[in-house]
Amino acid sequence: MKQLVLYILLAFSLLACEKDFQEKPVTGSNYTGKDVDLRIRDFIWKGLNQYYLWQPNVTNLQDNRFGSLYNANPETNNTYRTFLKSFDTPNNLFYSLLNQYQNIDRFSYITNDYTQLENQFKGITASTGIHYALFAESDYNDKVILVVRYVVPGSEAHQQGMQRGDIVLAINNQLLTKSNAKKLLRETSTITFLTYRFVNDEFKPTGKxxxxxxxxxxxxxxxIKKLITQGNHKVAYLMYNAFIADFDNALNNAFADFAKAGATDLVLDLRYNGGGSIDTAVALASMITGQFSGQIFAKEQWNTKMHPIVSRSRNVNNYFVERLKDGATINSLKLSKVYILTTGDTASASELVINGLKPYIQVIQIGGTTVGKNQGSVTVYDWTDNAGKVKNTQHKWAMQPIVLKITNAQDKGDYEKGITPDVFLQENPTQYGVLGDPSEPFLAKALELITGKTSRSTARPAASVNDWKYTKISTSTTPYLGYNEMYK
Structure with a gap:
């Protein structure tokens, strides 16, 4: 249930999910006038009033804020209409209604183009084929540098020989700055640049x-999916970068290959995985294990309005499964221990896998503290027809509010400040290494823990992150609204 539809039901203006609850919809807003902007604002207030996790804590979202829900009609209630119109834009209205206490809600958002949002959930975004991090030398210097984290296989960047660790200083003859980076990297259709490598504290041109x-x-x-044999250990290595349901079969096929090869251990690399589908997270956890089918993997807690509605239509618990949504049998490794690589960009559904597995198997986390997103969201649209089949043709606004908190089978889920690793490592762009290579620092540490043998990579003194004088300010995925996402 990634996408929720906003309805007004009879006199009580009750909102429901068509797919799960089957109540007959009337409309997404009880405003029928020609003022599209006002309809959008009415849609925003009513959607958050019904679905928002912290609705009971926000004064302006209370049911009686404008008399009653029945009276929250911009055509007949001047107080309500004046309130909606008191904000400069629909965006400002939306963000004013979020729970702002101690920055408790960091992740709800709104968009005026749901098509772009839907594509992002399918993994379709405008891209040059490189995933990167932007680093600034100081807070006072506008100059930034781009460091490539990985290159998409088969992309133009891959075909032209770009690789992890490549550095870009200028694009289209313009030095990269905090001010122009977004325009050059995201809004320019064709980009040309030279690449560099960091050698002996200097940027050395590659000649490309x-x-x-x-x-x-x-x-x-x-x-990346590969098997690494070290002694008696057949270590499956999987770099997985987003929980996208459209690629569940590709994920399942990777585990089929691991199982066929007789994998004894698994290193799951979630360093750059900002999350995605809860159902896919459940499937991945079931592939890693397989011996816990039917047992609780995660529990959802909705707001006081929605929890009983959701509970009546389906179970609010998520269980380990034996099949994907399309009926395909899940390929599982039945492991009792897993090694998971993380950074400060590991979020939401990735954290759900870590937290959800902990009651059942040993999870060894290597790397950095994760983002700390223990909540899920849904896409709320404004629907217009009685059949609930056509989005409002007058606008393309949609919301992605936080609607649920999620815990594991032991009711543990308070990791708002992130999940702390068992073994702390930080990436240093001067020693990135090749992803999937046994000598790459993060993977090397995992292999050392698995085999008990120190590799050359972990034996030699590693350059401290402090040797890298730049501070990461953003990544290629930062601009995407739904990146740090966990949705139903």
Whole structure:
């Protein structure tokens, strides 16, 4: 249930999910006038009033704020209409209604283009084929540098020889700055640049000139899958970068290969995985295990309005499963221990996998503290027809509010400040290494813990992150609304 539809039901203006609850919808807003902007604002208030997790804590979202829900009609209630119109934009109205106490809600958002949002959930975004991090030398210097984290296989960037660790200082003959980076990297259709490598504290040119086009194509989140044999251990390594349901079969196929090869251990690399589908997270956890089918993996807690409605239509618990949504049998490894690589960009559904597995198997987390997103969201649209089949043709606004908190089978889920690793490591762009190579620092540490043998990579003194004098300010996925996402 990634997408919720906003309805007004009879006199009580009750909102429901068509797919799950089957109540007959009337309309997404009880405003029928020609003022589209006012309808959008009415849709925002009513959607948050019904679905928002912290609705009981927000004064302006109370049922009796404008007399009663029945009276919350901009055509007949001047107080309500005046309130909606008192904000400069629908965006400002939306964000004013969020729970702002101690920055408790960091993740709810709104968009005026739900098509773009839907594509993002499918892994379709405008991209040049490189995933990068932007670093600033100081808070006072506008200059930034781009460091490539990984290159999408088969992309133009890959075909032109770009690789992890490449550095870009200027694009289209303009030095990268905090001010122009977004325009050059996201809003320019064709970009040309030279690449550098960091050698002995200096940027050394590679001699390559790269020209890339922005293309909007799906990216398979299963970036790397390989088996590494070390002694008696057959270690499956999987770099997985987003929980996208459209690629569940690709994920399942990777585990089929691991199982066929007789994998004894698994290193799951979620360093750059900002999350996604809860159902896919459940499926991944079931692939890692397989011996807990039917047992609780995660529990949902909705607001006081929605929890009983959701509970009547389906179970609010998520269980380990034996099949994907399309009926395909899940390929499982039946492991009792898993090694998971994380950074400060690991979020939501990734954290759900870590937290949800802990009551059942040993989870060894290596890397950095995660983002700390223990809540889920849904897409709320404004629907217009009685059949609930057509989005409002007058506008393309949609909301992605936080609607649920999620815990594991032991009711543990208070990791708003992130999940702390068992073994702390930070990436240093001067020693990135090759992803999937046994000598790459993060993977090398996992292999050391698995085999008990120190590798050359972990034996030699690693350069401290402090040797890297730049501070990460954003990544290629930062601008996407739904990146740090966990949705139903």
């Amino acid at each position: 000139t790269i020209t890339l086009q922005q293309t909007q194509t799906p990216e398979n989140p299963v970036l």
